[in-house]
Amino acid sequence: MPGCGHQADCLRMGDASSRADGTRRMHGLDMCSLYVHSPPMLPDLMPGQLLARGVCRHLLDHGFATVEELVPCAGLRVDVMALGPKGEIWIVECKSSRTDYISDRKWQGYLEWADRFFWAVDTEFPIHLLPPETGLIMADGYGAEILRMGPATPLAGARRKVITQKFARHAALRLQGLRDPGVTSVA
Numbered sequence: 001m002p003g004c005g006h007q008a009d010c011l012r013m014g015d016a017s018s019r020a021d022g023t024r025r026m027h028g029l030d031m032c033s034l035y036v037h038s039p040p041m042l043p044d045l046m047p048g049q050l051l052a053r054g055v056c057r058h059l060l061d062h063g064f065a066t067v068e069e070l071v072p073c074a075g076l077r078v079d080v081m082a083l084g085p086k087g088e089i090w091i092v093e094c095k096s097s098r099t100d101y102i103s104d105r106k107w108q109g110y111l112e113w114a115d116r117f118f119w120a121v122d123t124e125f126p127i128h129l130l131p132p133e134t135g136l137i138m139a140d141g142y143g144a145e146i147l148r149m150g151p152a153t154p155l156a157g158a159r160r161k162v163i164t165q166k167f168a169r170h171a172a173l174r175l176q177g178l179r180d181p182g183v184t185s186v187a
Helices: 031-035 047-061 098-103 107-113 157-179
Strands: 065-070 078-083 089-094 116-121 135-139 144-148
Touching: 047 065, 047 078, 047 089, 047 116, 047 135, 047 144, 065 157, 078 157, 089 107, 089 135, 089 157, 107 116, 107 157
Parallel strands: 089 116, 116 135
Antiparallel strands: 065 078, 078 089, 135 144
C-alpha cells in the first residue's frame, strides 16, 4: 500500500510509529496527513483579522496563549483574549480603521473581563483617537509590538475562574472544530 505520495518519508496508516527523521505519528495518523492534506486553516483574512493574527503571534512569543472572538458575556465579543503564564488575562481589540473604532463603543464593557486592556492598530491608524489610559499595540499580519502597557486592573478570583473556564472551553471547541469540521459548537 503506497504512502500519501506527498513526500517519501510520509507514513501511511498502520506503519511503524516513528519516521527516519525521529518524528512520531499520532494515533495512527501521520503528521503529513494532519498538516499537509488538511484544507487551509486561514482563508483570506479581513484587515482586523490580520491584526489579530499578528497580535497572537507576538503574545505567543511572550508566553501567552490566545483565542480569537471569545464571548465573555451576552452582547460582547472580544477580538483577542490572551492567557498568560501566571494566569493573567489580557483583552486586545483590533481596529483596522477610524470608522471601525468610532462605530464600536462597547469596549468599556471589556474592562471588567481582563487584567489589562489593549487596542491593536496598524501604522496608518490615527492613534490620537485612542484613550491614553488604555494599552496600545502596533500590529500587522505578521507581528506586533506593545507601545504602551494597559494599566493593571486585577480580576476578582471568581471572575478569573469564570473567564479562564470560558477561555479553555472556547479553545477546546475551536480545536475540535478544526479536527472535525462536521462538529457544531455548543456555546
